[in-house]
Amino acid sequence: MTSPKCLKTRPWKAIFFPPDPGIPRDPLLIWIETKVRQAIRDSVNHRSRKPFAWGGLSGYEQLKAIAQGLDQIQETNPESHYLRLLQTRVAKVLARNKNAADDMDRAHQILSQISACFHYPPPKPGLQLDQKIDSQKVSQEITALIQETKPVGKITRAQIRLLRALKKRWELFGEELLFCYEVPGLPQDNLKLESLFGRMRCHQRRISGRKSTRELQDFGQVQLFFTASSHQELLEQIQVIPHEAYLFHRSRLAEAELPRQFIQRLHHDPAATISTLVHFHDVHSQNSLVLQAPAIPREQALHTL
Numbered sequence: 532m533t534s535p536k537c538l539k540t541r542p543w544k545a546i547f548f549p550p551d552p553g554i555p556r557d558p559l560l561i562w563i564e565t566k567v568r569q570a571i572r573d574s575v576n577h578r579s580r581k582p583f584a585w586g587g588l589s590g591y592e593q594l595k596a597i598a599q600g601l602d603q604i605q606e607t608n609p610e611s612h613y614l615r616l617l618q619t620r621v622a623k624v625l626a627r628n629k630n631a632a633d634d635m636d637r638a639h640q641i642l643s644q645i646s647a648c649f650h651y652p653p654p655k656p657g658l659q660l661d662q663k664i665d666s667q668k669v670s671q672e673i674t675a676l677i678q679e680t681k682p683v684g685k686i687t688r689a690q691i692r693l694l695r696a697l698k699k700r701w702e703l704f705g706e707e708l709l710f711c712y713e714v715p716g717l718p719q720d721n722l723k724l725e726s727l728f729g730r731m732r733c734h735q736r737r738i739s740g741r742k743s744t745r746e747l748q749d750f751g752q753v754q755l756f757f758t759a760s761s762h763q764e765l766l767e768q769i770q771v772i773p774h775e776a777y778l779f780h781r782s783r784l785a786e787a788e789l790p791r792q793f794i795q796r797l798h799h800d801p802a803a804t805i806s807t808l809v810h811f812h813d814v815h816s817q818n819s820l821v822l823q824a825p826a827i828p829r830e831q832a833l834h835t836l
Contacts, residue, residue: 556610563812564613570597570797570805571621583646588639591625591632593801598625600805610816614809630686638689641680645697648672649708651719666709673701 574597577590601618604611646652650664677698682690711717736742797804 557815559815560610560812563808563815564617566793566808567597567601567614567617567805569793570801571617573794573797574801575624582642585635585639588632588635591628591635593798594621594625596801597621597805599802600809603806603809605813608813608816611812614812630684631689633684634686634689637682637684637687638693641690641693644676644680645673648676649719653719664712666712669709669712670705673697673705677701 571594574590574594577586577593579586598618598621601614601621604614604618606615649669677694680694682694684690711719793804
């Protein structure tokens with residue numbers, strides 16, 4: 532809210548107050564405001580995929596993009612009171628957590644430097660390296676990084692904890708981490724193998740409809756063919772489903788996918804997503820005000836000019 536002094540200098544002070552609660556609001560405006568609130572909630576509850584994707588830092592960057600989108604709110608629109616309230620709350624959260632976010636950002640940069648010293652992730656097959664990587668070179672780079680890196684900023688808690696953990700683990704397990712650079716063909720991680728297992732489990736869940744994959748570990752990928760002796764018989768079983776029923780359930784599936792698609796667009800480009808919502812909110816609210824405006828008699832209209 533603005534101060535009384537500020538209100539005296541602004542003839543449009545009424546726009547800071549919410550519309551009359553007795554007047555029913557447009558459902559489309561409520562839906563847009565709900566989507567903006569959902570985007571903010573997704574930012575403050577962003578999931579982490581360690582070690583390189585930090586949910587808190589990603590959520591803060593997404594919240595900054597949402598704030599940029601909310602800056603396009605038209606202050607002369609009385610229907611945008613709730614969006615301006617959200618804009619004020621988002622600005623307070625960003626200001627309160629700015630120093631901590633800068634600390635996390637700097638710590639994430641240090642983590643990227645550690646990854647570069649280990650030459651991780653490994654290059655794709657077929658790419659030639661400029662120089663051979665050996666354990667001695669990696670050891671020298673990590674040692675130099677530990678000695679030269681100093682925490683910077685007003686808040687350095689995350690940087691200090693990261694450097695302390697790096698130093699401790701390097702002293703305890705440093706030699707054991709360097710075997711992959713000496714043994715040909717030894718990978719630095721088992722992510723490819725874990726990814727293969729994950730795809731197999733996901734495929735088994737999709738074709739079986741079961742949450743647990745314990746019973747489908749042996750023949751889960753061919754369970755679909757157990758009910759048909761040939762591909763022709765399987766096709767005939769699929770064609771038994773009426774086309775109208777297929778279209779009905781297909782539309783229900785598309786409707787159920789809308790929330791996930793919105794979150795996916797939000798993560799891909801949060802600023803553009805929120806800007807689009809704010810634009811449609813302003814346009815639709817202005818159109819609603821024009822349609823709901825009462826007719827002014829000719830004499831009264833001339834008197835107001």
